[in-house]
Amino acid sequence: MSTVLIANPKGGSGKTTLATNLAGYFASRGRHVTLSDMDRQRSALQWLERRPYKLPLIHGQDGRHSYTNSLSADWTIVDSPAGLRGDKLKQAVKDADLILVPMQPSAFDMGATRDFLQTLQEEKSVRKGQTFVAMVGMRVDNRTRAALALQEFLAQSGFPCVGNLRSAQVYALAAEQGASLFDIRPSQVSRDLQQWAPLLHWLVNASKQK
Numbered sequence: 001m002s003t004v005l006i007a008n009p010k011g012g013s014g015k016t017t018l019a020t021n022l023a024g025y026f027a028s029r030g031r032h033v034t035l036s037d038m039d040r041q042r043s044a045l046q047w048l049e050r051r052p053y054k055l056p057l058i059h060g061q062d063g064r065h066s067y068t069n070s071l072s073a074d075w076t077i078v079d080s081p082a083g084l085r086g087d088k089l090k091q092a093v094k095d096a097d098l099i100l101v102p103m104q105p106s107a108f109d110m111g112a113t114r115d116f117l118q119t120l121q122e123e124k125s126v127r128k129g130q131t132f133v134a135m136v137g138m139r140v141d142n143r144t145r146a147a148l149a150l151q152e153f154l155a156q157s158g159f160p161c162v163g164n165l166r167s168a169q170v171y172a173l174a175a176e177q178g179a180s181l182f183d184i185r186p187s188q189v190s191r192d193l194q195q196w197a198p199l200l201h202w203l204v205n206a207s208k209q210k
């Protein structure tokens with residue numbers, strides 16, 4: 001049983017996209033998944049409400065006040081709001097086994113994320129190696145200057161970068177339908193699925209070390 005917190009105080013960095021697709025992945029592998037939504041905008045829970053009943057089941061949880069690990073869940077994926085900081089951030093970090101920080105390659109995003117990463121580094125459970133943190137590049141289009149700047153930023157972040165996902169319309173299309181990339185015919189999204197492999201590998205490995 002592992003709890004994965006998806007966090008970055010910058011709005012629009014890709015938290016809900018990462019959270020819903022991860023939940024979809026583990027559900028597609030027959031795992032018991034709880035998707036906990038700390039955001040009062042409820043984007044992740046609304047995605048779940050749109051999810052067709054024929055797709056693998058994901059349990060929704062309102063995580064605004066606290067999120068408890070549902071004992072029956074193999075994976076609890078926690079989507080968090082923009083501006084997460086202070087005691088709420090501390091508690092969320094404490095409750096997580098693994099943390100993923102999605103980030104887009106823009107100067108605005110790097111500026112907003114820098115202080116957050118510093119805060120994470122200083123958290124006791126992170127310092128003690130009890131909580132693992134990794135970065136994920138979102139909407140990264142290789143061979144652009146912005147992508148290069150992001151890689152440099154990530155290399156200095158002190159956390160491993162475990163994936164870079166390109167910008168693809170399929171993320172928005174799937175989101176509209178309550179689906180994840182893993183609910184779509186693989187041949188239609190093969191390039192994007194490939195990009196998820198290192199990230200999924202890291203998560204599964206890191207969860208075994210807990």
Ligand SMILES: Nc1ncnc2c1ncn2[C@@H]1O[C@H](COP(=O)(O)OP(=O)(O)O)[C@@H](O)[C@H]1O
Binds near residue numbers: 014017166
């Ligand atoms: N890899 C991607 N390709 C295309 N669009 C993306 C990608 N990642 C995120 N988006 C889009 O970016 C927007 C913001 O993402 P979202 O996950 O809602 O961010 P957050 O939850 O951090 O506010 C959404 O419209 C989402 O569909």
Ligand SMILES: [Mg+2]
Binds near residue numbers: 039
């Ligand atoms: Mg969101």
